[in-house]
Amino acid sequence: MVMQNKHAGFNTAEGFTLIEVLVVLAIIATLLSMVAPRYFETVERSKETTLKHDLIGMRDAIDKYYSDTGNYPDTLDDLVNKKYLRTIPEDPITGSNSTWVVTPPVSLEVNGSIYDIHSGSPAIAQDGSNYADW
Template identity: 35%
Template sequence: MAKRERGFSLLEMLVVLFVIGVLLMIALPNFRGAAERSQAKACYANQRLLFGQLEQYRLDKGTYPENLDLLVQEKYLQRVPRCPKDNAAYTVTVNGEEVTVTCPNHGEAKES
């Protein structure tokens, strides 16, 4: 008697494809917003870095810098950070003792 080699049946292939589809439906929603969340966290970290360096400059010089490029010139920063979402520039507003760093994509953060 000759042995007959047999491949997968259509039903077995459909079951495997169904299981893979269910696993993808479970996993995709978790990954969908991951890029946006990581960009927002990196933006917040950049804002905290700016707060720290602005405050350090104020403690050293007695006043806040006129612009962020001055922080680079005075070696408080290697370069001015930008928003990771679309490379947008941050806006810094100083009102007395309150400093506001605003991102056009993720909003503002305040430190007093």
């Protein structure tokens, strides 16, 4: 008995050729090169937005603390301990909650050490300003 190849006379190659795979990879690389910069720009913009909101919240807490006590807080932990903040937020630019830079009150007649707060990052924002100046 002779076995016959049921695909006799047909090219039975299966799968993709190397050229097809390379073309698909080139298309994917092109798409990624267009999308990646926008992704990273969006990530930076979201960090900046988070920083702005955190600064507004902490400055508001400092003002409320002063309004209630007549003094500015000595540490950021005072704002947490007296329930003006739930936690000290993480600076989204530096990735730490211990890099905040505090500004003391200008007047010597006022007690406390924290009049204002800024990011401790030396980096420059997308608009060209320094994060530390916000």
